Amino acid sequence: xxxxxxxxxxxxxxxxxxxxxxxxxxxxxxxxxxxxxxxxxxxxxxxxxxxxxxxxxxxxxxxxxxxxxxxxxxxxxxxxxxxxxxxxxxxxxxxxxxxxxxxxxxxxxxxxxxxxxxxxxxxxxxxxxxxxxxxxxxxxxxxxxxxxxxxxxxxxxxxxxxxxxxxxxxxxxxxxxxxxxxxxxxxxxxxxxxxxxxxxxxxxxxxxxxxxxxxxxxxxxxxxxxxxxxxxxxxxxxxxxxxxxxxxxxxxxxxxxxxxxxxxxxxxxxxxxxxxxxxxxxxxxxxxxxxxxxxxxxxxxxxxxxxxxxxxxxxxxxxxxxxxxxxxxxxxxxxxxxxxxxxxxxxxxxxxxxxxxxxxxxxxxxxxxxxxxxxxxxxxxxxxxxxxxxxxxxxxxxxxxxxxxxxxxxxxxxxxxxxxxxxxxxxxxxxxxxxxxxxxxxxxxxxxxxxxxxxxxxxxxxxxxxxxxxxxxxxxxxxxxxxxxxxxxxxxxxxxxxxxxxxxxxxxxxxxxxxxxxxxxxxxxxx
Numbered sequence: 154x155x156x157x158x159x160x161x162x163x164x165x166x167x168x169x170x171x172x173x174x175x176x177x178x179x180x181x182x183x184x185x186x187x188x189x190x191x192x193x194x195x196x197x198x199x200x201x202x203x204x205x206x207x208x209x210x211x212x213x214x215x216x217x218x219x220x221x222x223x224x225x226x227x228x229x230x231x232x233x234x235x236x237x238x239x240x241x242x243x244x245x246x247x248x249x250x251x252x253x254x255x256x257x258x259x260x261x262x263x264x265x266x267x268x269x270x271x272x273x274x275x276x277x278x279x280x281x282x283x284x285x286x287x288x289x290x291x292x293x294x295x296x297x298x299x300x301x302x303x304x305x306x307x308x309x310x311x312x313x314x315x316x317x318x319x320x321x322x323x324x325x326x327x328x329x330x331x332x333x334x335x336x337x338x339x340x341x342x343x344x345x346x347x348x349x350x351x352x353x354x355x356x357x358x359x360x361x362x363x364x365x366x367x368x369x370x371x372x373x374x375x376x377x378x379x380x381x382x383x384x385x386x387x388x389x390x391x392x393x394x395x396x397x398x399x400x401x402x403x404x405x406x407x408x409x410x411x412x413x414x415x416x417x418x419x420x421x422x423x424x425x426x427x428x429x430x431x432x433x434x435x436x437x438x439x440x441x442x443x444x445x446x447x448x449x450x451x452x453x454x455x456x457x458x459x460x461x462x463x464x465x466x467x468x469x470x471x472x473x474x475x476x477x478x479x480x481x482x483x484x485x486x487x488x489x490x491x492x493x494x495x496x497x498x499x500x501x502x503x504x505x506x507x508x509x510x511x512x513x514x515x516x517x518x519x520x521x522x523x524x525x526x527x528x529x530x531x532x533x534x535x536x537x538x539x540x541x542x543x544x545x546x547x548x549x550x551x552x553x554x555x556x557x558x559x560x561x562x563x564x565x566x567x568x569x570x571x572x573x574x575x576x577x578x579x580x581x582x583x584x585x586x587x588x589x590x591x592x593x594x595x596x597x598x599x600x601x602x603x604x605x606x607x608x609x610x611x612x613x614x615x616x617x618x619x620x621x622x623x624x625x626x627x628x629x630x631x632x633x634x635x636x637x638x639x640x641x642x643x644x645x646x647x648x649x650x651x652x653x654x655x656x657x658x659x660x661x662x663x664x665x666x667x668x669x670x671x672x673x674x675x676x677x678x679x680x
Contacts, residue, residue: 299360435481596647
């Protein structure tokens, strides 16, 4: 554990807890000289929300919105309201679009996350109300809970105090904060109140209990206690008074709007969740089921997987063993308010999976490739999925990944329909221009995209990758026919002719289109 003390307050460092934190999406991982508003600004989409006719994206380069099914995009990055802040969570609730934001904080050799608060819009993004990240005064070391007055660690810093998730119950907003724990607001984010969850050694708490513990996620100068269950990562509201909270110590449920709590974890049930590190929660309206991304924490008997409960958390079914899920989505059948069944989607580090039989079998799409351009989504990492039923009876399935956004208009059955892939890139100024993005890139995480132009006619294209000494590393394509759309994209996975990952460094590529003068570009590889 790396723990720093600042005015008797803990700043949480990136290697805390001897656990893997949920993925933190850094700004600036795509280098774009000019952006076409026909795409979002980023190829990494971490969350999706659909509001009436608008589709909203939380990306590594801020917030994006389309109101015409993806033909045009409004991007909020570098605007007065958002600046260069990253989006950590995105929700739509009762006509209001909500986001939590943050950015990277460089502390010597470490890159930490720093929360910058909450932003919401009541007019579809025309104007925004902004409140700063919730922090405590240094003297906020006591908290009242029922008949108890208890010690509580004051979190006075915004560093690693970020809001990873948002949820709603009646007249209450809830945020899951890495350093700040679970917090609630009854005035739309203007002020926040800390919420007490059970400590690690108790499975439930209520205000009439006599309690003797501190609200404290880690040990330090404030005290020797540390509670994994006070490290909060996910939250979801089910109705006006019921919510679930995912922590590094399990799943907590309240049916009285956050006053009393019962905890479910891998150790305290006969049919438990797979692991105690709960990074995401979902709710299936049609079946009244709670779904959770349950990662392995500290116990060697735990495992990564997806856990769901059909009885309010009394017992859990574990599916997709070994998979690291990031989110959930649902396609419902029947009419609103009277759904008869559903499909569940689970985006993971190893693909996006879908089940029509409550997790018994899971099927990934055969491929995700644009029907017109043939450009694929070339990654196994998927972060978000949301569905939207259209008036013609078809369903749009929006899928966010680490390397592109996809939309499937599903009309013909399971994973069948027309695909559209959205990739952010700069515009070519002329037919002989080429560039690569993201750049630098890590072949362990993604492929680099090489963009060039054929001029709009059928062409024969060869692309070669060379090292710094101009020695051939890989012939990517040779005399390959390309036509139709003048803007073309090829993918390099960072491997040489023998299938081995290349070393870190600078590489050059050459694009030959018919008998035109060759175009050259440079790629930086950082594994």
